[in-house]
Amino acid sequence: MKPKEHRLLHAACRATAISDPALQQNQGETSDQSAKSLEKEISSFLKAVRQDRESVYKSSEGMLQPLMLLYDLALLQVCDMSNFGFENVDHRRRVIWPNLALPRRPRPNGVFYILTANLAHSMQAFRLLILHGFESQARASFRNVIEVIDLMTMVLASEATYREYIKSFEDDKVSYRHWKSHLSPAVIRASISKLEADNPIALPIDLTTEEIRKGTYTWLSNFTHVNYVAHVVAAHPLRFDGTSRRLAMLGGVGEMSKSTLAHVLVNLWISLLRIEHLLWEKHGWGRFRGDRSRHWFRYRCRAMDDLFRSYLPTFWEELSSADL
Structure with a gap:
């Protein structure tokens, strides 16, 4: 602990x-001694938590394969x-x-960077949480x-949405009304549903992309x-053998x-497929050459799609039958 x-x-x-001399007297020590006791308690507590987190992280990467392989390729x-x-x-x-x-x-170009940076940060935060055992x-x-x-x-996909996204307002009420009308999750999902109805993505599972998006968002919202x-489920998570346990403050x-990863991976898959299509068809990413060439990025897109298609449907069927 630093001097300050x-x-x-x-x-x-x-x-x-x-303020409470009786409470201090009950501790059987002076206030300075109590401060030192708190310092020691905080230090030992955080050390134990760090050790537990490191232990969970080391084991979880292996336990959650090959799902983490799919997630990490999407993150890349x-x-x-x-x-x-x-x-x-x-x-x-x-x-x-x-x-x-x-x-x-x-x-x-700055707008593209801002969106992708926020997405990359959020995906990394999810990875840290799931691998450290904080699944809820x-x-x-x-x-x-x-x-x-x-x-x-x-x-x-939409010039109109681009133009609405870059607008900003000093008045909080005006800003909220603008967000509610043009950029709220419900409005954006409705626009995506129309986009996918006009140009659907074929999936090797018995669900439409709209059903996946709506179902995943509702499931996460619950x-x-x-x-x-x-909250009960979060405090009593299932082990891999099907039994539940109490974790107190640990993860x-x-x-x-695995259920969470399967849900998010299907959503990531269809979203990145759509984004790849838009980048090439609407934004001309095939035109870049030299250091700006996007050919390797597209190769990864194709490899990722093949990887998802080869593995995820099998796990999705297992997930559906388990009803997690």
Whole structure:
């Protein structure tokens, strides 16, 4: 503990001793001694938590394979897009909407970077949470991933959505009304549904992309909002052998972790397929050459699609039968 924090803690314990001398007397020590006891307790507690988290992380990467392989490949693609946006923020040639007359500020390349950076951050946060055993919190985190990737999809698909996205307002009420009318998750999902009805993605599972998007978002929302049953599940997660356990303040990896990964992976898969199609068909990513070539990115897209198609349907059937 640094000197400043040390002084703050000791001052707080002295104030407690003055305001409640009987409580301090019950501790059988002076306020300065109580401050030292708290320092020691905090240090030992955090050490035990770190050890538990490191242990869970080391074991969970293996337990959640090959699902984590699929997730990490999707994360690589998103981080690649983010880095491409970062490297081209100030480039004179646009990486999105190359032929449209758009406002000069913000620059379209900057808009692309902002969206992909936020998506990459959110996906990394989910990865850390799921692998450290905080599965319920990972679900809440991934709902944000869905909202960002859906918004990104429509910003790439629709000039109108792009123009609404880059608007900003000083008045909070006006800003909220604008978001509610043009950029809220419900509005964006409705726009994506229309987009996919006009140009559907064929899937090797017995679900439409609209059913997957709606079902996944609803499922994640059930665990995000105040819900007693969801809280019970989070506090008693299933082991891989099907038994439940109490975890107190610690996290753990089990069948619900696999269920969560399966849900989010299908959603990621269809979203990245759509984004790839938009980048090539609407934004001309095939035109880049040399250091800006996107050929390897597209190769990864195809390999990722083949990987998803070869494995995920089997697991999705197992997931559906388990009804997790």
